[in-house]
Amino acid sequence: xxxxxxxxxxxxxxxxxxxxxxxxxxxxxxxxxxxxxxxxxxxxxxxxxxxxxxxxxxxxxxxxxxxxxxxxxxxxxxxxxxxxxxxxxxxxxxxxxxxxxxxxxxxxxxxxxxxxxxxxxxxxxxxxxxxxxxxxxxxxxxxxxxxxxxxxxxxxxxxxxxxxxxxx
Numbered sequence: 001x002x003x004x005x006x007x008x009x010x011x012x013x014x015x016x017x018x019x020x021x022x023x024x025x026x027x028x029x030x031x032x033x034x035x036x037x038x039x040x041x042x043x044x045x046x047x048x049x050x051x052x053x054x055x056x057x058x059x060x061x062x063x064x065x066x067x068x069x070x071x072x073x074x075x076x077x078x079x080x081x082x083x084x085x086x087x088x089x090x091x092x093x094x095x096x097x098x099x100x101x102x103x104x105x106x107x108x109x110x111x112x113x114x115x116x117x118x119x120x121x122x123x124x125x126x127x128x129x130x131x132x133x134x135x136x137x138x139x140x141x142x143x144x145x146x147x148x149x150x151x152x153x154x155x156x157x158x159x160x161x162x163x164x165x166x167x168x
Contacts, residue, residue: 030082032060044073051079058082060116064100071107083114083152088140090132090160091121097140109147115140116154117161124162133161 034047042050044066051059058080061070067084074081088097117137122129140151153167161167 028057028080028082030056030058030060030080032083032085033062034059035062044070045076048073048077048079052077060085063087064098064104067100067104068107081108081111081113083116084108085116085118085154088117088119088133088136089121090119090129090136092132094121096136101140102143105144105147105149108149112148112150114150114152115144116152118154118156118159119161120159122160124158124160125166126160129160 031051038047047059056079058074059070060083061067061081062085064084064086071081086097086101090096117140119129119133119137121132137151137153143149144151153161155161155164155166
């Protein structure tokens with residue numbers, strides 16, 4: 001019974017804290033993967049116009065390729081970059097992430113950008129990767145901190161970080 005009461009109180013406090021002041025940083029609804037799935041193969045400037053016409057306030061971007069161009073196109077259209085998806089490799093002896101990240105982080109300072117971390121390098125859900133993954137994610141979090149970047153674990157089918165349970 002005590003657990004039930006504790007769970008109910010915790011739930012109510014979470015609902016109250018969420019209801020008290022919604023955060024615009026996390027309440028946005030936006031498309032991503034449009035780099036690959038735009039059937040008309042529009043450039044960033046054209047995509048920004050379409051996004052604005054459809055009422056979106058911004059977009060997510062896949063990988064670090066052409067990130068400066070994406071940011072410039074969004075700025076020009078008055079839109080926001082919400083997320084960037086990047087890959088992380090925890091395989092022994094491999095570079096854990098794209099080194100351009102260090103170069104591009106200053107571009108997102110003050111923009112509250114989230115980085116979705118697709119973690120691979122071992123078989124899906126293999127606990128042998130836990131220690132290395134923790135080390136790399138902490139490193140990325142420290143790199144992003146001065147720029148206001150959040151590093152998010154992104155479970156994805158067939159990746160090492162495949163299930164929500166792998167994140168905890």
